[in-house]
Amino acid sequence: MWGRMEHAAADPAEALHSPQSGKMEGIGLAPEGIEQNPVLYQLMLQNVWQDSAVNTSQWLKQYALLRYGTANDNINKAWDILRRSVYRGGLTEGGPESIISARPTLGSSAPWAATRLSYHPVQLLQAWKLFAVAAPQLQHSDGFQYDFVDITR
Numbered sequence: 001m002w003g004r005m006e007h008a009a010a011d012p013a014e015a016l017h018s019p020q021s022g023k024m025e026g027i028g029l030a031p032e033g034i035e036q037n038p039v040l041y042q043l044m045l046q047n048v049w050q051d052s053a054v055n056t057s058q059w060l061k062q063y064a065l066l067r068y069g070t071a072n073d074n075i076n077k078a079w080d081i082l083r084r085s086v087y088r089g090g091l092t093e094g095g096p097e098s099i100i101s102a103r104p105t106l107g108s109s110a111p112w113a114a115t116r117l118s119y120h121p122v123q124l125l126q127a128w129k130l131f132a133v134a135a136p137q138l139q140h141s142d143g144f145q146y147d148f149v150d151i152t153r
Contacts, residue, residue, distance in 0.1 A: 001037060001082070001086045001087075001150055001151070002037070002086065002087070002089045002118075003037060003039075003040040003086075003087045003089055004087070004088070004089050005039075005040065005043060005056055005083055005087035005088065006056060006088070008040060008043050008044045008047075008054075009043060009046075009047075009053055009054035009055075009056045009059070010053035010054070012027055012044075012047040013047065013050070013051055013052050013053045013054075014053070016051055017051070026048065027044070027045070027047050027048050029041060029044060029045070038067075038143075038146075039060075039063060039079075039087070040087070042063060043056070043059065043063075046059065056083055057080065057083070060076070060079040060080065060083060061076050061079075063079070064076060064079055067141070067143035067144070067147075068138045068141040068143055068144045069138075069141050069143075070137065070138065070141075072134045072137055072138060074130040074131075074133045074134040075130065075131070075134045075138065075144075077130050078126075078127040078128075078130035078131050078134070079127075081123055081124075081126050081127040081130070082124075082127050082151075084123070085119035085120070085123035085124065085127075086119055086123075086124060086127075088118065088119065089118050124151065127151060128151045128152060131144075131147070131148045131151055132148075135148065
C-alpha cells in the first residue's frame with residue numbers, strides 16, 4: 001500500500017489547464033502490477049470524468065460505499081487515516097518493501113531498496129482497528145476482505 005493520492009487527485013486537472021500542456025486529450029494508465037493498490041488506480045481514472053481536482057476526502061466515502069456495498073462510518077474514518085498516512089508517499093519508485101524482496105545490494109540505502117516507511121506505523125494500526133470494528137457488517141464484501149487483508153499484511 002503506497003501512493004501519492006493528493007497528487008493523483010490534483011495533478012491531471014492542473015496539467016489539463018496549464019498553458020504549457022499543449023494538446024492534452026486524455027488520461028491513461030500503464031500499471032505494472034494490476035490487482036494491487038486498487039484505490040489509487042480508481043482515483044486516477046476518476047480524473048477522466050472531470051476537469052477539476054478530485055476532493056479525496058469526499059471521493060473516498062463514495063469509493064468505500066461502492067467497493068463495500070454499504071456506508072460505514074468506521075471505514076470512512078479508516079480511509080481518511082490511510083489518505084493522510086500511507087497514501088501520502090514521497091517521490092520514489094513505490095512503497096517500502098522488505099529487504100528480502102528488494103533488489104540485491106550491499107548498501108543500506110539504495111534506490112531499489114526503500115525500507116523506510118513514510119508514515120508512522122501507529123497510523124496504520126489505527127486504520128486497521130477501524131477495519132476490524134467494521135468487519136461484522138462488511139465481511140461478505142470481496143473488496144472489504146481484500147483491503148482488510150492488505151492492511152493486515
